Amino acid sequence: MKQGIHPDYHPVVFLDSATGFKFLSGSTKTSGETIEWEDGNTYPLVRVEISSDSHPFYTGKQKFTQADGRVDRFNKKYGLKDANAAE
Template identity: 60%
Template structure:
């Protein structure tokens, strides 16, 4: 890699604002906020709106659409054939 043109790649903590869960990983994102982890080190903190800890698909709380109501409404409007 060419020196001086790539962003710094290092440990960053991503915190889910919906569930409060924090993930320590590596990224090129930078932040002015910091957080002290249980390992005694301080890392940059990036707050995210949604993650795998709060996304409905990952948590199993996804809603199922009522397709039966749509079909009945269509048949009422245009008649069943």
């Protein structure tokens, strides 16, 4: 293997900003922030927006910001009624 071409892996604590979930993992990321981990050692802290603790795929909680589709929004906007809807 060539020397000097591989990144430097070191332990880093990742913090999910949404839930406060923290985990320790090896990474090439660096940070100016540090945090003391459960083992008493201090590690660089990298803040992330989404982790397995907050992602809908892993939590099973889907966020539905928009319930109706484009056709329904168009009809609602222009006051049209669905001819197939049961009244």
